[in-house]
Amino acid sequence: MTELDLSAEVYPCPKGSLRHRDIVKKIGGKEQFPLLVDASTGISMYESGDIVKYLFRNYGQGRSPSPGLLESTIFTGWVPTLLRAGRGMTLWDKAGAVPAEKLELFSYENNPCARIVREALCELELPYVLQNVGEGSSRTDLLLRKSGSKQVPYLIDPNTGFQSGDHKKILPYLFQQYPVSSI
Secondary structure, eight states, X not given: OXXXXXXEEEOOOOBTOOTTHHHHHXXXXXXXXXXXXXXXXXXXXEOHHHHHHHHHHHHSTTOOOOTTTTTTHIIIIIHHXXXXXXXXXXXXXXXXXXXXXXXXXXEOTTOHHHHHHHHHHHHTTOXXXXXXXXXXXXXXXXXXXXXXXXXXXXXXXXXXXXXXXXXXXXXXXXXXHSBGGGO
């Protein structure tokens, strides 16, 4: 999605979660991830490789995925997850209330600080709008207007007014703002 400069609404479904899994099962018939739902075409599908091919076919304007993109999932997805002891894959046992409005995260796939923020959003089951701002992104100007910088990750919480481009501030904010005790 970063390569195609696409944004998405993300509904995290870590292991042990309850919040969004029923929706996934209702849409696709099973609890399997990732699940892509393309509101523009009405298509829904599982399997990372199929999703990448679909996105390039429908939004790539004739382009093909970068060499190794389909094969790189093991290095960009599973290896970092294993090195971080599975962070972002399981529900945080104190995950609390769903905010009224989705958070907004400016990010790109291979940014290690943005990955840590995405993992926290997943552990807390917090829905968010992912604004991919890879190199040459059409959203760079939007990020610059909102943050005054091109730095990612940049998180905006419209529920509280919190905004930050520092993952060391974002992480404690998320875990303090959205635990069970905030319900």
